[in-house]
Amino acid sequence: MSHSTPDSVDLEELRSLMAVTFELPPEEVTDDAHFAADLGVDSLTALEITTRLEDRYGVVLSDDEFKTITTLLSVRELVRRKLAAA
Numbered sequence: 001m002s003h004s005t006p007d008s009v010d011l012e013e014l015r016s017l018m019a020v021t022f023e024l025p026p027e028e029v030t031d032d033a034h035f036a037a038d039l040g041v042d043s044l045t046a047l048e049i050t051t052r053l054e055d056r057y058g059v060v061l062s063d064d065e066f067k068t069i070t071t072l073l074s075v076r077e078l079v080r081r082k083l084a085a086a
Contacts, residue, residue, distance in 0.1 A: 004057045006080040014076055017056065021048050031073050053079060059086070 011031070019026040022039055035041040041049075049069060050061050059082035061069075069075050 004083055006084045009057070009076050009079050009083065011076055015072055017052055018049065018072060021045060021052055029072055032071050034070055057083060059083060
């Protein structure tokens with residue numbers, strides 16, 4: 001099993017993961033689209049994001065970190081920080 005590194009967090013892969021989770025076309029998940037305000041993501045779907053990130057990248061997100069996930073770029077930054085700290 002290969003371990004993820006901060007540099008292995010591909011933005012397009014994340015975009016695809018978010019699009020599948022949100023049941024939206026990938027092009028709607030822009031870099032800075034706000035998940036709740038722009039894409040209508042509810043808290044249950046946001047929780048699903050956390051689970052998918054933990055499964056894909058092997059990171060564990062706290063409740064406080066979970067609350068910072070608002071855009072695609074914020075997700076990538078958070079996962080990169082978690083991987084760098086691991």
